[in-house]
Amino acid sequence: MDFSGKISKNIVSADLVKKRGIIMVTLAKQIEEYLKSLLETSESNSIEISRNDLAQVFMCVPSQINYVLETRFNSNVGYLVETRRGGGGYIRIVKLGLENEDDLIQMLDKTSNNSINQLSAEKLLQRLVDEDLLTLREGLLLKAITDNNNLQLAAAEADLIRSKIIKTILVTLLREDM
Amino acid sequence: MDFSGKISKNIVSADLVKKRGIIMVTLAKQIEEYLKSLLETSESNSIEISRNDLAQVFMCVPSQINYVLETRFNSNVGYLVETRRGGGGYIRIVKLGLENEDDLIQMLDKTSNNSINQLSAEKLLQRLVDEDLLTLREGLLLKAITDNNNLQLAAAEADLIRSKIIKTILVTLLREDM
DNA sequence: TTTTGTTTGACCTTTTTTGACCATTGTCAA
């Protein structure tokens, strides 16, 4: 996208720049708040936006939206983002339910070491089944997927992939729109 | 075939991606849903349409129909399309079921190329959900697991791991006790 | 002053839409 020739934005954006006391509220912060307010009024704890439209609303470059998503809506801070390109593309932000799911959060913390061996994964999955966070069938499926025999990788690599898979499982279970 | 007054919009089939407050439904998606709704009411799991008539109903160029057929009704996602040109020409879409083990085994064969990209995996999972071999939740979980963003690997490596995961899923579904 | 966080824009990838041109089949008049 070519932005050359765009109207100098300093003038227009002046009234968008609110001040809170002396500290300037950044654009990123404003977009963050806006998205969070949308999420709050959403019944499903998720919203769908168009990157271009949103950028237009805030009179900024589209990539600014990505910055906000990366820094304020990643899974470490309790959000999940799904996107699609092309005509009819969209960005979906899903708020993860962090309030009631302390166990999952704790597991997530522990799991984020980027490495989980097969036995640990199996135990963790079993625990999720025991706590009714996964059905038995889901547990079996996931156990098979994280099995060394099926991954067929060098140990270190398998452990790494497994940790990513487990992390994804935990994050997905935190979705409140399932 | 008479299409007059037949566009029943917003017929949303079970989808891995549950839709909430859609921003923009593409033409392709609408035509896809329409054809799927026709298929669902069809006793024979097959329908016959006229490309030109359908294009007129949706007020688009005829080749748009081909795009929909190629991307949404190909054999990878469980459909078979037969056509005939010339006067009295037609397009027949047949929905292939996944009714017995042989179908899954066939799927396994096709899949065992040691490489599956994200989109193909997503479509395959969607099909398993549509055919009630996976629950929607299982589908979402598995889709997340096979998502590039979550695997965080180089494309080629991701495709390889994904094929192993898909293979494991299919094999597991073939288990008698699942 | 150094470090960390924000903003911007050039360039890239994916998906959908459109249209010009091609191929096949059926009909009917010569």
Place this chain on the structure above:
DNA sequence: TTGACAATGGTCAAAAAAGGTCAAACAAAA
């Protein structure tokens, strides 16, 4: 019988419509 022509559907590449990446420039905080 055959050859024009109408009625279908097929192909392919360009344009349009999204979103993604990354590094440089700026700004704020430590």
